[in-house]
Amino acid sequence: DTGVSQDPRHKITKRGQNVTFRCDPISEHNRLYWYRQTLGQGPEFLTYFQNEAQLEKSRLLSDRFSAERPKGSFSTLEIQRTEQGDSAMYLCASSLGGVVSYEQYFGPGTRLTVT
């Protein structure tokens, strides 16, 4: 296992379409995170999972955003009815869980462009 992978790397879609991104974490990591990064900004936390449980989702940007991790392995992030303001880089990260706040390992990101 060489790291966190994300698919696709780039996605261009028209406003109003739905998009889904996939993230495969490092295999032994039980925590998985989604972030959004816009130009000139740092990553903004969206949601995270411990195994298959979504432990924090209040910071998802709107009800058009949803995430799943059905078997505690890979995760998907879906954006429904995309808007131009959704154009950004979507980053996935994974980490070990536990008492200590372990470092997060990031994937290469999916760049979304909404036209």
Add this chain to the structure above:
Amino acid sequence: AQSVTQLGSHVSVSEGALVLLRCNYSSSVPPYLFWYVQYPNQGLQLLLKYTTGATLVKGINGFEAEFKKSETSFHLTKPSAHMSDAAEYFCAVSDLRTGNQFYFGTGTSLTVIP
């Protein structure tokens, strides 16, 4: 609430000169602090971290950072800049209370002048 402030969105240094990137944090409990580097069109790579113990932390590629509680700072330094250090650098904070939610600063773009 936690937050991170990175002073200076753009920093330029000459090759071989000292690199200093500033990070100040706000946290009501003992923080965990991280520096990440991002190259164009890539994800973030961990440079170094502070959790507990020694306040001077050494990372990869010759970088180090010092946790100063009294100043609520975690500045990143490197004695001698290399052309390959040109990238975007992000400071992040988390703590036990919020679990693994990382709060990132807005980043500092480092340019190295030959």
